[in-house]
Amino acid sequence: MAGWAFLLLAAATVFAYALNRRAADALREDGRRLHSLPGFHGGYAALLVLVPGFLFLCLWLVFQSAFINRSVMAGLPPGTLDGLDSGAVQLLQSEIISISRGQVFGTPEPWKLEAATRMSEMRSTAGWVMIALLALIALGAILYARSRVSAAFRARQGFERIVHGIMVACSVVAILTTFGIVASLLFESLQFFRMVPVNEFLFGLNWEPQIPIRADQVAGTGAFGWVPVFVGTLVITVIALFVSVPIGLFSAIYLNEFASDRFRAFAKPVLEILAGVPTVVYGFFAVLVVAPALRNAGAEVGLPISPNTALAAGSVMAIMLIPFISSFSDDALGAVPQSLRDGSLALGATRSETVLKVLFPAAIPGIVGGILLAVSRAIGETMIVVMAAGLIATLTINPLDSVTTVTVQIVTLLIGDTSFDNPKTLAAFALGLMLFLVTLGINVLALRIVRKYRELYD
Template identity: 70%
Template sequence: MTTLAFLILFAAVVIGYLLNRHAAAQIRAHGTRLHSLVGFHGLYSALLIAVPGIVVILLWLMLQGSVIDRSVMASLPPGVLEGLDKGQTALILTEIKSIARGQVFGTPEEWKLAAAELLKERTAAARLAMVVIVALMSIALMVFARTRVSAEFRARHGVERIIYGLMIFCSTVAIFTTVGIVLSLVFESIKFFRMVPIQEFLFGLRWEPQIAIRADQVAGQGAFGVLPVLLGSVVIMMIALVVAVPIGLFAAIYLNEFASPRTRNIVKPVLEILAGVPTIVYGFFAILIIAPFLRSTGASLGLDVAPNTALAAGVCMAIMLIPFISSFTDDALSAVPRALSDGSLALGATRGETMMKVLFPAAIPGIVGGILLAVSRAIGETMIVVMAAGIIAKLTINPLDTVTTVTVQIVTLLIGDTEFDNPKTLAAFALGMLLFVVTLFINILALRIVRKYRELYD
């Protein structure tokens, strides 16, 4: 039924567009001057039908399930849910839904069978009602839009108002989403710091978040010192940047200034293809190629190399970051006015001097943006670290040892059925808050660097 509703809405949008466009064209054909082009008349009708229709369908789908579930649970026989907590009530609702889907286990009670049948009936009725409402609303809006077609109607202004409203809505959603993310991190982090002192979290030297869940369970008290985890993130990030930044910058400089058009047309697409490779593929490459190579090389040199190393993860991550840095740097260099390089060459400077003293300083904002994107990608990467570096937190800067990162620990802490009321699970939110603050600091620092060193040209 949802597909049918979208098909009806799409058909109404197309028909409304064609009707209004044809009506406006007919007015113009009779020699009357229109305020707006015929295309704007058609687009006004299409947007007037599409936007409310999509909103209605999405809201219906969001609210339909909860409303039906409440009505079905309210129709159960008296006393069935008496004395049950929320978990047990949810379990009964899940069983009723399973019966409604035809997944019957054992011999359910008669009232559960009746509730399942009622659930199917109300779900079908709700879906049919959604299709009918969408169809009637689309027809009404189509007729209304058609009546608006006239020589004096400002269709372009109407289209602009609708698009402006959509932009405001999208911006508002983005703002509230960001605020919601921050507030969720803050509130859950506050719960964590009520159980674990903040000084222990920020300055502790051991990360062992394994604690007893039950009173009779044997487990340690747990240690929540974040320094080993944060240090592991920094080590892997620095290895990746040390490898990726020079290669990415020199690759971009070569492609932008020194490479032939044929070489550029071949190499640049190949570099950009690397940016679309899934991170798990890089993880396989790290454990199958890079890690064995490092172990064999270390053994030949007499070095003790762990099976999972920060160096393997950092090098593999660097390969992933090279296309980002190279692409952003090349775009930034290409955006510099050509007159600057031509003037430098005309004054006798070499192409290398022109690049390093004219083009590169002018392109610093875009270059810093590319490096910043690489830093954010390196900090937030999880799969490569899990497969190549491991999940053991160690307070070390040795690139040949096993380390872990903040993102890996967040994933590890949230795996399983642990409830959100103990330090082990809440530690994930504290790590997320720390990661948010670090990323925010990096963005502020990069912005200050760009403002200080950028060069402005008329």
């Protein structure tokens, strides 16, 4: 039914376009001077049909099933729902829905069958009502649009206004979503901080979130200090930057200042491919290649190295960051005017002296901005560390130890049996909030630096 409705909407849109365009063309044939080209008259009518019709369909489809379910449940024989908790009611409802779809398991009671029949009847009626209402809306819009066609009508501006409105609506949706996410993080974190004091979370040195969910489970007493987790994130981030910043920076300098055009044309796309590798692929590269190699190397010299070291995760994350840093540095170096290069070379400086003493200082704000953005990516990176880093939060800065990260902990806290009223689950939100604040701070700093630097040469 929904498919037909969208088809109808498309047809009405095309029809409205054609109708108004024809009408405008006819006016033109008569020798009148139109304010707007006939295409704008058509486009105006098409948008006038499409936008309200589309909104109507979306809203209808969102609320239809909820409405039907609710009225069917309300129409059940009185007393059936008495004494059932919310889970049982949910179960009953899904049973009725699946019966109405023709998936009958066993022999359900007759009142369930009856409810299911009523549900499918309501569904088909609702479909027809939806199409009828849509047709009405479309017809109204078409008639209204057609009535406005005249030589003086400013269809071009009308079209512009509608498109403007659509763009505003889209950006409002994006902004509201951001606020929604932040609000939900905040709200759940507040709940968490009601159970675990903020002090304990921020400054606690132990992280043992495995507390019992049910009373009969055997588990730890629970400790929610985020310091060891965050230190783990920092260790991995620092390792990643130690590897990726020199490699990314020097490759950018080489590509920008020394490489021949042919090599550059080959190397840049290769680096960009590196940026396109999914992080999960990096993850099993870390687990299956880097970590065993490290462990074997450690065994050679008699060092016991755990299979999920910070070094393995960090160095693979570095590979992920290399194209990021190198493309930022490349842009920054490329933005330094050629005249500065010439000026330095003309004073008898070599190419490397020019890079080191003139280009690099001039480009450093852009490079730093790029590195900070890379830091916030490294802090938020999840897949690689979930696969390659450890789970136990040990407070250490030894890269050969196993550490865990904020993102890994969030994943493990939310996987498996969870309920939303105990600190174990809510801790994930608190961690998420902290992560959000840290990366937000770094991003703001990075963007400010990058913007300041842009003003320098324009």
